[in-house]
Each structure stands twice: as C-alpha cells, then as structure tokens.
Amino acid sequence: MLEGIAPSIACPMGGGPSLNTDIGGIGVRTSFYLQTLLLACLSARSGTLSEISGALYTLIATNLALVVTSLILGLKSTPEISFQDALVVFYLLHLSWTTIFFCLPACNRFAEDLKFLKLWSIVQSYMVFTFAFALLASAKSFGRSPGCNQNAALVIFRPFPMFNAGLIVCWVLVVGVVSIYTLILVKEYIPPPPKRLRQLWKRTTRKPVDLVTPDPGVYSLTGVPQGSAIETPEYPSKSGQQGRYRVHIAWDVMIELIVITILWAICVMNTELLIRWNRFEASDASTSEWQFGQVLPMFLITLPLVNVIGAFREFGIRPFPNSIQRRD
Numbered sequence: 001m002l003e004g005i006a007p008s009i010a011c012p013m014g015g016g017p018s019l020n021t022d023i024g025g026i027g028v029r030t031s032f033y034l035q036t037l038l039l040a041c042l043s044a045r046s047g048t049l050s051e052i053s054g055a056l057y058t059l060i061a062t063n064l065a066l067v068v069t070s071l072i073l074g075l076k077s078t079p080e081i082s083f084q085d086a087l088v089v090f091y092l093l094h095l096s097w098t099t100i101f102f103c104l105p106a107c108n109r110f111a112e113d114l115k116f117l118k119l120w121s122i123v124q125s126y127m128v129f130t131f132a133f134a135l136l137a138s139a140k141s142f143g144r145s146p147g148c149n150q151n152a153a154l155v156i157f158r159p160f161p162m163f164n165a166g167l168i169v170c171w172v173l174v175v176g177v178v179s180i181y182t183l184i185l186v187k188e189y190i191p192p193p194p195k196r197l198r199q200l201w202k203r204t205t206r207k208p209v210d211l212v213t214p215d216p217g218v219y220s221l222t223g224v225p226q227g228s229a230i231e232t233p234e235y236p237s238k239s240g241q242q243g244r245y246r247v248h249i250a251w252d253v254m255i256e257l258i259v260i261t262i263l264w265a266i267c268v269m270n271t272e273l274l275i276r277w278n279r280f281e282a283s284d285a286s287t288s289e290w291q292f293g294q295v296l297p298m299f300l301i302t303l304p305l306v307n308v309i310g311a312f313r314e315f316g317i318r319p320f321p322n323s324i325q326r327r328d
Contacts, residue, residue: 011148015279016084023070023081024088024275027294031301032092033268035059036099038304040260042311043106044253051307052107053117056100058300060124063096067127071134074143083142083149084278086135087162091271093128095264100124101181125181132174139167152278155270159277 011017019025039055046052070089073080104121107114135142139162140149152162160166 016148017145018281020081020085025294031297034301043103046311049110055304063124067131079144095267155274
C-alpha cells in the first residue's frame with residue numbers, strides 16, 4: 001500500500017520534486033544563457049584573441065563545474081538532485097557545449113598558439129559526454145525520488161515522454177555526437193604523411209596551369225596588356241568619384257549574428273519550457289530565488305559583456321581591417 005502511494009506523495013503535481021537551485025536556479029540559467037550569447041558575439045566581432053579565449057575559458061570552466069557538481073549530487077548514496085534536475089543540466093550543457101564547439105574555430109584567424117585552449121576544450125567535451133552517458137544509463141533510478149522519473153518529459157517545442165521513444169532519441173543523439181566529434185579529433189590530430197609521400201602525391205595530381213597570352217595590340221587604360229595578372233581594377237570608396245561606392249558593412253557578420261540570435265533564442269525557449277512542462281514542485285514561497293548561489297554566477301558574464309561592448313565600439317558592423325587575417 002505504501003509503495004503504491006509513495007510516488008504520488010513524492011510527486012504531488014505529477015512532475016518532479018522541487019528544483020535544485022544550486023544547479024538549475026534562475027541565476028545559474030541566466031549566466032549560461034548570457035555567457036553563450038556573448039561568446040558567440042565575440043567570436044563574430046572581436047579582433048583580439050585574448051577576448052575570445054577568455055570567454056571560452058570561462059564557459060569551459062563553468063561547464064566542468066556544473067558537470068562535476070551534477071555527477072556528485074546525482075550519483076552519491078543519498079542523491080540531492082532529481083532526474084528532472086539532471087535534464088535541465090543536460091539542456092544547459094547542450095547549449096554551452098555547442099557554442100564552444102562552433103566558436104573555437106574563430107580563434108584560427110590569429111597566429112597565437114591554441115594548444116592549451118584546445119586541450120581544455122577536449123577535456124570538457126568528454127566530461128559532458130560522460131555526464132550524458134551516466135544520465136541515460138541510469139535514467140530510471142537516477143537521483144532522488146526515482147518514482148518521479150517516469151513523469152519526466154523532454155521538450156522540443158512541445159513536450160513528449162522521456163522514456164521509451166524519448167530515451168532512444170537521446171541515445172542516438174548522444175552516440176552520434178560523440179562519434180562525429182571523435183572522428184573530427186582523429187582527423188585533426190592524426191600524424192601527417194611523410195614529406196616524400198606528400199611530394200609524390202602533389203607531383204601525380206598536379207594539373208597543368210593555363211597561361212594567359214595577352215594580345216600585344218590590346219592594352220588597358222593603364223598601359224598594361226589586358227589579361228595580364230598585374231592588372232587589378234580599383235574602385236574608389238568615396239561618393240562623387242568615378243566608379244562604384246563600397247558600403248563598409250560586413251554582411252556575412254550581420255547574417256551570422258542574426259542566425260546566432262535565432263538559434264540561441266530557440267535553445268533558451270526549449271530549456272525554459274522543459275522546466276515548465278516537468279512541473280517541479282513549488283519551493284518555499286518565503287525564500288527568495290536570488291540568493292548567493294544565484295547572484296554569484298551572474299558575475300561570470302561581466303568580462304565577456306565588457307569585451308563585447310568594446311568589440312562593437314571598435315569595429316561596429318564593418319569588415320575587419322587587413323591587419324587581422326586568418327592564420328594559414
């Protein structure tokens with residue numbers, strides 16, 4: 001009799017126990033949301049490696065801290081987080097890990113060494129994967145109040161049950177991401193072929209170069225034969241002069257920022273809907289959500305915010321100057 005009513009007592013709202021604010025509170029979530037958005041904006045606009053790498057290090061450290069805390073609290077003999085708490089962490093880590101994965105290549109336009117940053121990125125990636133595997137492998141018994149786990153729901157624009165089809169989808173997604181990421185690492189860090197083999201390959205695959213033979217009787221206005229490689233048309237950048245006016249707007253950056261904002265908003269919306277549809281038990285109304293554990297993570301966005309403001313004040317939406325070039 002008691003076993004039959006235990007889940008209803010632990011889950012009076014048909015969802016999960018109260019949200020553990022130490023890992024999923026409003027301050028923690030807001031810190032993750034803003035850090036990912038600011039990092040994405042920095043990768044698109046900043047002209048300084050220290051600004052991008054600083055934001056990357058901060059978000060990587062935040063990911064590692066959240067993963068370690070969640071594993072300790074969820075797998076200890078007396079768990080302090082529920083399965084629904086772990087799903088919130090899963091969504092937050094998905095957002096931040098994806099942001100790091102796509103923003104890290106932005107550092108390649110600088111000539112500085114990035115080995116240590118890439119190493120930390122790899123470490124945090126496999127720590128995130130470890131958390132995902134541990135969560136999925138012990139889904140039915142994970143955390144406190146395991147009787148509530150059957151009530152858990154995933155949200156991708158709309159809720160659907162976590163178990164059965166939802167669990168299969170998560171396994172396919174996680175295994176696919178881990179496999180692709182590992183293949184990318186192997187391809188990037190595999191030893192290059194010997195020098196002699198590369199030379200032989202280039203020699204056998206080299207294509208003949210078509211030489212342009214200009215007509216000696218046809219010359220351009222500058223006195224250089226047409227078709228010559230040194231003839232380069234120039235367009236004045238000021239209005240009123242002959243030629244076309246060049247608008248100094250980096251349209252690729254504009255499109256990138258728009259896409260970043262849309263995808264970021266979709267991830268934030270789904271995370272907040274996850275909390276809503278899992279119907280966490282209401283906490284004590286007399287206790288404020290904005291305590292020390294929620295205010296402290298907000299200070300992590302201070303430096304990235306200052307750097308984003310400085311980057312847009314320096315470059316605006318103009319193309320980068322020629323002094324900032326992509327590394328060969």
